[in-house]
Amino acid sequence: MSLLEIKNLKANVEGNEILHGLNLTVNKGEIHAIMGPNGSGKSTLASVLAGKSDYEITEGEVLFNGKGLLDMDPEIRAREGLFLAFQYPVEIPGVSNANFIKTAVNEIRKHRGLEALDAMDFLQMMREKANLVEMDKSFLTRSVNEGFSGGEKKRNEIFQLAMLEPQLAILDETDSGLDIDALRIVANGVNKLKNENNAFVVITHYQRLLNHIVPDFVHILYNGKIVKSGGKELAFELEEKGYDWIK
Amino acid sequence: MELKDKLYDMKAGALDFFNQNFQDKDGIFSKLKISAIEKFATLGIPNIKQEDWKYTNVAFLNRLDFKYPESKIISNLDIDAHKINDSNLIVIVNGEISEQFSDFNLQDGIEICSIIDTEHPDLVGKIANLEHHFTAMNSALFSSGICIKINDNVESEKPIQLIFVNSAEENYIHNYRKIISVGNNSNVKIIESHISVGDAVSFNNNVGEIYVGKNSNFEINFVQNHFSNDVTIASNYINQDRDSVFTSLTLGLSGKFSRNYLGAVLDGENCTTNYYGIFIPNGSELMDNHTLVNHAKPHCYSNENYRGVIGDKAIGVFNGKIYVAKDAQKTNAYQSNKNVLLSDTAVINTKPELEIYADDVKCSHGATSGNLDADSMFYLRARGIDYNTAQTLLLNAFVGEITEKISIEELKQKVELMILDKLSK
Ligand SMILES: Nc1ncnc2c1ncn2[C@@H]1O[C@H](COP(=O)(O)OP(=O)(O)O)[C@@H](O)[C@H]1O
Numbered sequence: 310m311s312l313l314e315i316k317n318l319k320a321n322v323e324g325n326e327i328l329h330g331l332n333l334t335v336n337k338g339e340i341h342a343i344m345g346p347n348g349s350g351k352s353t354l355a356s357v358l359a360g361k362s363d364y365e366i367t368e369g370e371v372l373f374n375g376k377g378l379l380d381m382d383p384e385i386r387a388r389e390g391l392f393l394a395f396q397y398p399v400e401i402p403g404v405s406n407a408n409f410i411k412t413a414v415n416e417i418r419k420h421r422g423l424e425a426l427d428a429m430d431f432l433q434m435m436r437e438k439a440n441l442v443e444m445d446k447s448f449l450t451r452s453v454n455e456g457f458s459g460g461e462k463k464r465n466e467i468f469q470l471a472m473l474e475p476q477l478a479i480l481d482e483t484d485s486g487l488d489i490d491a492l493r494i495v496a497n498g499v500n501k502l503k504n505e506n507n508a509f510v511v512i513t514h515y516q517r518l519l520n521h522i523v524p525d526f527v528h529i530l531y532n533g534k535i536v537k538s539g540g541k542e543l544a545f546e547l548e549e550k551g552y553d554w555i556k
Numbered sequence: 557m558e559l560k561d562k563l564y565d566m567k568a569g570a571l572d573f574f575n576q577n578f579q580d581k582d583g584i585f586s587k588l589k590i591s592a593i594e595k596f597a598t599l600g601i602p603n604i605k606q607e608d609w610k611y612t613n614v615a616f617l618n619r620l621d622f623k624y625p626e627s628k629i630i631s632n633l634d635i636d637a638h639k640i641n642d643s644n645l646i647v648i649v650n651g652e653i654s655e656q657f658s659d660f661n662l663q664d665g666i667e668i669c670s671i672i673d674t675e676h677p678d679l680v681g682k683i684a685n686l687e688h689h690f691t692a693m694n695s696a697l698f699s700s701g702i703c704i705k706i707n708d709n710v711e712s713e714k715p716i717q718l719i720f721v722n723s724a725e726e727n728y729i730h731n732y733r734k735i736i737s738v739g740n741n742s743n744v745k746i747i748e749s750h751i752s753v754g755d756a757v758s759f760n761n762n763v764g765e766i767y768v769g770k771n772s773n774f775e776i777n778f779v780q781n782h783f784s785n786d787v788t789i790a791s792n793y794i795n796q797d798r799d800s801v802f803t804s805l806t807l808g809l810s811g812k813f814s815r816n817y818l819g820a821v822l823d824g825e826n827c828t829t830n831y832y833g834i835f836i837p838n839g840s841e842l843m844d845n846h847t848l849v850n851h852a853k854p855h856c857y858s859n860e861n862y863r864g865v866i867g868d869k870a871i872g873v874f875n876g877k878i879y880v881a882k883d884a885q886k887t888n889a890y891q892s893n894k895n896v897l898l899s900d901t902a903v904i905n906t907k908p909e910l911e912i913y914a915d916d917v918k919c920s921h922g923a924t925s926g927n928l929d930a931d932s933m934f935y936l937r938a939r940g941i942d943y944n945t946a947q948t949l950l951l952n953a954f955v956g957e958i959t960e961k962i963s964i965e966e967l968k969q970k971v972e973l974m975i976l977d978k979l980s981k
């Protein structure tokens with residue numbers, strides 16, 4: 310059984326169809342890259358999968374581990390093992406990063422039939438995962454993303470990814486706005502987290518991230534549809550020829 | 557019969573009772589009471605046609621049959637939920653300071669007595685505004701309350717906690733009067749709570765007059781965690797002398813009906829006034845905060861920040877008036893009121909009122925009302941946190957900006973738990 314199966318997905322926002330019948334299958338152990346020009350629907354796809362309510366699904370089906378994903382509340386999707394690293398992570402003043410992530414970890418553990426982590430184990434885990442993305446400990450006590458730079462916000466997304474250990478992680482332009490060091494840190498984090506039992510969908514604008522996170526498949530999303538799929542060489546081709554080539 | 561007429565009927569009795577029982581040096585109290593009775597007879601109970609009462613309908617008071625309470629001893633009382641351990645605890649049961657439940661050991665320079673024994677009757681009625689309906693009523697009818705006198709140069713070691721306990725076997729009106737007089741160069745914190753035992757309606761109509769001396773720092777925490785039937789009207793008048801700091805925290809946690817009036821006159825240069833407040837009504841509760849900051853003198857600073865979380869069919873009201881007198885140049889006055897509405901039927905009425913007669917003034921105000929931020933909510937849910945837990949996290953953060961101002965750690969923790977308890981329902 311595939312981890313994720315998207316069949317003929319059509320989605321509207323405010324009455325306009327943005328996704329026009331999208332198909333994608335992701336298996337465990339795979340890394341997929343989705344590339345496409347601005348406004349092609351990449352974030353829409355990510356948001357629809359994560360369960361944002363602004364979108365109306367008009368047709369199609371999404372199976373996650375064989376279960377209908379679209380009927381689940383966003384929190385259930387997360388507990389079932391779906392994770393979205395946001396393109397624009399929100400700032401939440403007054404909620405500490407540590408308290409937030411602890412609440413999230415324990416909700417997910419509960420869903421998986423595991424005991425809540427005690428304070429010591431949790432602290433240990435936070436330290437370890439913060440190290441993985443070279444995030445200073447002081448970020449844990451600060452409010453979620455508040456006053457973080459663009460790069461710090463993206464690192465915080467990958468830190469959360471590491472803490473929540475999802476089966477499927479969707480990274481929505483995690484590389485945009487990162488300098489080369491931050492890019493390397495984020496990519497190293499992802500590479501360390503990758504294993505046989507999980508999968509990544511990496512949404513990106515640029516080929517450069519794919520030098521660090523090497524995809525098994527590359528898909529080109531154009532105007533709400535996947536118009537071309539291939540191996541990692543497709544990314545180079547795209548880089549060379551530009552998006553005009555696929556029109 | 558309307559409440560005012562009922563009370564007017566009671567006036568003779570009240571005055572007689574007062575004259576017989578209390579020493580009244582120079583007849584100051586009687587004089588106040590006689591003019592207050594006349595005033596109240598004219599004013600009566602406000603109605604919603606009056607600007608200050610537009611959103612807060614007190615007509616129901618006319619329909620209730622209230623009695624004037626007799627002093628009554630309560631033998632069993634559980635105040636643990638309210639008690640701050642590291643404090644001087646004064647428990648006032650139906651108007652009388654209870655030796656049994658109080659627990660205090662006051663340091664030199666702090667005196668506490670019943671209002672009727674005060675040696676400073678001239679402070680009673682001096683700054684309270686008799687044009688305010690319920691202040692007139694209180695002034696006419698009060699026969700109990702408390703006087704706290706703090707001398708010069710007193711560095712208070714512990715906060716003073718006042719817990720007013722009402723027994724409400726029948727519908728009672730309690731008119732407590734409170735005088736707090738802080739000398740110069742002193743530093744004091746007070747916690748005031750009101751609780752009721754019994755099922756009837758306890759109508760608290762409290763008036764306080766607070767004098768803050770030169771270069772003193774005074775903080776008062778009003779913890780409003782009332783039983784569901786309580787009706788509370790609390791009017792506190794403050795006068796600040798120069799270089800003083802007055803800080804209030806009005807913590808509206810629960811209660812069927814509450815109206816808080818807070819009015820400070822910054823009556824000397826270089827004063828600081830901080831008004832912080834939360835109100836988190838749900839069900840059919842109503843919480844109303846009317847405030848006045850009166851910048852009478854130059855070079856003063858005031859900062860007001862109230863946050864409301866209104867659920868179900870509850871009503872929140874905020875009215876913040878800033879008055880800057882002609883001579884009060886170099887005034888800095890800030891005001892903010894932010895509200896979150898948790899349901900379509902929840903109501904907030906928020907209004908700033910600025911009256912500025914000086915020209916060299918920095919003044920800002922802002923009010924917002926809306927639902928919880930949808931993007932924040934989605935972000936939390938996308939991490940596996942369910943809607944209710946996410947809402948509690950966000951609301952806690954929202955009121956946290958106020959609760960973090962609570963300087964008494966034990967109180968802060970208690971209040972945070974009370975908030976969590978209420979907001980997670
Ligand atoms: N919430 C929304 N409201 C209105 N239009 C939207 C919304 N989200 C996306 N769109 C529109 O959908 C299209 C695809 O946007 P998006 O998915 O963000 O593209 P990408 O991530 O590929 O740049 C754009 O035309 C965008 O304006």
Ligand SMILES: [Mg+2]
Nearest residue numbers: 351352396482
């Ligand atoms: Mg996008």
